[in-house]
Amino acid sequence: AxxxxxxxxxxxxxxxxxxxxxxxxxxxxxxxxxxxxxxxxxxxxxxxxxxxxxxxxxxxxISNETLTRRELDVLMLLAHGKSNKEIAAQLYISETTVKSHLRHIFTKLNVLSRTEAIAAASRRGLIQL
Known part of the structure; x- marks a missing residue:
């Protein structure tokens, strides 16, 4: 059309x-x-x-950088309301690693908070709520 x-x-x-x-x-x-x-x-x-x-x-x-598979995993759990501790346990990684992934996600999505990251990812079709 x-x-x-x-x-x-x-x-x-x-x-x-x-x-x-x-x-x-x-x-x-x-x-x-x-x-x-x-x-x-x-x-x-x-x-x-x-x-x-x-x-x-x-x-x-649109960010030039794409999220890694692991960053998408963290973001999806974040969108489901999981805490850093819960994300770490579910993905078998340390809380420090979760925080590192979150910093990378924030940078790549050009956001400052968890809520903004979820909203930006949803708008871009990276996650579905």
Missing amino acids: RVIVLTTFDTDNEIYQAIKAGAKGYLLKDTRREDLLDCIRRVYAGETCIPPALTAKLAAG
């Missing part, structure tokens, strides 16, 4: 979700008429149409 999303939302999550759902174009409602017509023509021709500013915003929101 050749779908163009015309919206007021410009957060990386909304852009990502629209593209994931199959949108070939993504424009903000304040887009100039000429740019809208150009986008329609491009999408009709089979191209994608996302303004450079939105592409940059989307790219900035």
